[in-house]
Amino acid sequence: MQSGELRVGIVANEASGDLLGGAVVAELRRLVPGLSCVGVAGPCMLAAGCQTLFPLERLSVMGLVEVLGHLPELLGLRRELTRYFLKERPDVFIGVDAPDFNLGLERRLRAAGIRTVHLVSPTVWAWRPGRVKGIVRAVDLMLCVFPFEEDFLRRHRVPARYVGHPLADQIPLEVDRAAARAALHLPEHGTLVALLPGSRRGEMERLAVPFIETAVRCLQARPDLRFVVPLVNPRLHAYFAAQLQRLAPDLPVTLVAGRGREVIAAADCVLTASGTATLETLLLKRPMVVGYRVHPLTYQVATQLRLVKVQYAAMANLLAGRELAPEFLQDRCRADLLAPAVLALLDDQTRVAEITAEYARIHAGMRHNAAREAALAVLELIGRAPTAAA
Numbered sequence: 001m002q003s004g005e006l007r008v009g010i011v012a013n014e015a016s017g018d019l020l021g022g023a024v025v026a027e028l029r030r031l032v033p034g035l036s037c038v039g040v041a042g043p044c045m046l047a048a049g050c051q052t053l054f055p056l057e058r059l060s061v062m063g064l065v066e067v068l069g070h071l072p073e074l075l076g077l078r079r080e081l082t083r084y085f086l087k088e089r090p091d092v093f094i095g096v097d098a099p100d101f102n103l104g105l106e107r108r109l110r111a112a113g114i115r116t117v118h119l120v121s122p123t124v125w126a127w128r129p130g131r132v133k134g135i136v137r138a139v140d141l142m143l144c145v146f147p148f149e150e151d152f153l154r155r156h157r158v159p160a161r162y163v164g165h166p167l168a169d170q171i172p173l174e175v176d177r178a179a180a181r182a183a184l185h186l187p188e189h190g191t192l193v194a195l196l197p198g199s200r201r202g203e204m205e206r207l208a209v210p211f212i213e214t215a216v217r218c219l220q221a222r223p224d225l226r227f228v229v230p231l232v233n234p235r236l237h238a239y240f241a242a243q244l245q246r247l248a249p250d251l252p253v254t255l256v257a258g259r260g261r262e263v264i265a266a267a268d269c270v271l272t273a274s275g276t277a278t279l280e281t282l283l284l285k286r287p288m289v290v291g292y293r294v295h296p297l298t299y300q301v302a303t304q305l306r307l308v309k310v311q312y313a314a315m316a317n318l319l320a321g322r323e324l325a326p327e328f329l330q331d332r333c334r335a336d337l338l339a340p341a342v343l344a345l346l347d348d349q350t351r352v353a354e355i356t357a358e359y360a361r362i363h364a365g366m367r368h369n370a371a372r373e374a375a376l377a378v379l380e381l382i383g384r385a386p387t388a389a390a
Contacts, residue, residue: 005034006384009090009114010041010050011081011105013059013098015199015232015260016276018042020119020145021096023166025050027375031386038088040081043258053084057233059101074101082108092382094119099131107138115382117141119374121149121160132156141381143374146319147366161377164368167276171261171283173363180265184228184256191346192226193218194267194286195253196260196277197240199232203273206293208243210334211271214291216248217339222346227253228267230260269345271338278314278325283366285359287345287352288325290314291333319362324355 008028012021022044029035029049037045040059041052054077082105085093092115095102099122106116118139122131135142135158142158144150145165153160181188195215197207215227231237237255244251256263260277264270264284272281274292281288292313316325326341328334345352379386 005387006032006036006092006379007088007090008035008037008039008378009085009088009093009109010037010039010045010096011059011094011098011102012040012042012045012056012096013101014056015042017096017098017120018044018056019276020166021045021050021094022048023170023371024094024096024119024374024378027371028378031375031379031388032384033388038090039094053081057235059098078105081105085109085114086112089114091115091384092117092378094378096120099135103131103134103138107134110138110140115140117143117378117381119143120145121153132158141377143377145370161373162368163373163377164370165279165366166370166374167280167283168363168366169368169370171280171363173360173367175265175284177266180262183262184254184259184266186228186254186266187226190226191222191224192228192267193342193346194263194270194272195227195229196264196270196272196281197229198273198275199236199277201236201239204236204239207273207291207333208240209247210291210293210338212244212247212251213335214271214338214342215251215253217335218342219251221339221343225252227251228256228263229253230256230258230263232258232260269342271342274313274327274329276315278316279319281325282316282319282359283363285356285363287355288314288316289338289341289345290316290325290327291338292327292329293333294330316359320358324358 010021012018025037025045025048037050040054040056041050042056093109094117095106097120110116116139121142121144142153142160144160144162147162150160150162178188195211197211198204219225231240261280264281264286267286270281270286270288272278272288272290274290278290313327313329314325317323328337
């Protein structure tokens with residue numbers, strides 16, 4: 001790691017973490033122009049000036065069972081990162097989400113005297129609450145992106161600060177559908193359904209088929225429909241295209257390299273995997289249906305051990321406090337259930353108006369200039385004053 005006014009280590013492991021990390025790195029660089037930043041980064045963090053030691057996709061694995069097949073590689077990567085940061089000793093290390101990977105790394109660095117920050121609280125209030133004990137040992141500061149997290153963590157002796165969600169600041173309160181379609185070279189008129197089958201290979205392998213089959217059923221009921229799919233990297237693009245050719249080669253669909261936010265903004269309705277995409281769809285005020293599958297053993301373990309403590313899977317529904325986005329999980333994630341739910345939203349403009357209004361209310365309440373607040377919190381933790389105007 002090269003010398004500079006401020007040296008930051010940072011690791012993200014997927015597209016959503018790259019978005020958040022990129023916003024915070026850009027703000028840190030604005031406040032401290034001499035900043036140097038090294039870690040594991042995707043395109044957003046790279047654009048903000050972060051150097052990457054490994055391709056971000058090498059860390060993009062989720063699920064209790066799914067991780068097992070990649071565990072030797074993941075542990076090897078974490079050992080390499082640990083050695084690197086212990087040698088280079090950044091002024092602060094920031095782990096972006098990915099708690100199962102980053103908290104172990106943070107714990108080792110913190111034990112060696114390196115200050116550690118974790119951006120995006122693990123959902124200990126919802127899933128595997130016993131992890132909070134490990135968080136206490138791993139982090140000097142937890143940056144929370146949702147308002148209800150700070151109090152919960154502080155009650156469990158985790159130093160936490162609510163900073164808001166950078167996506168809520170980046171996405172305007174009013175979104176121009178026509179402009180999004182023009183940017184993607186999509187027809188200005190007509191009904192468009194976006195399919196978001198995930199940003200990881202495991203998600204794609206479980207969701208591509210039911211999402212394509214859902215599109216086929218929807219098209220049979222509404223021949224005027226058109227579809228659009230954002231795909232975050234060439235590997236996922238190739239996989240989805242192969243499934244599309246096998247199942248529905250004549251489906252009127254446009255495949256887009258990345259640009260998920262514009263795809264959602266262009267759509268009239270979204271069929272999406274659970275995860276950050278549901279939050280992004282909420283912020284873009286689009287009605288959505290959520291379909292999701294994890295490995296059957298992961299689901300069985302989580303169910304039998306009662307590891308899940310919340311009513312909804314989608315963050316959009318958790319923030320709304322009700323199921324505005326119908327959820328179809330595991331065996332219910334199939335075309336005969338998903339398609340009627342998508343069609344019902346397309347056909348009920350009164351319901352869509354209600355959903356849009358509620359999403360707009362939630363969005364307005366989440367705007368806190370989160371990237372700036374997070375950057376200032378990091379600087380405060382390490383006792384560094386901004387060298388540019390805050």
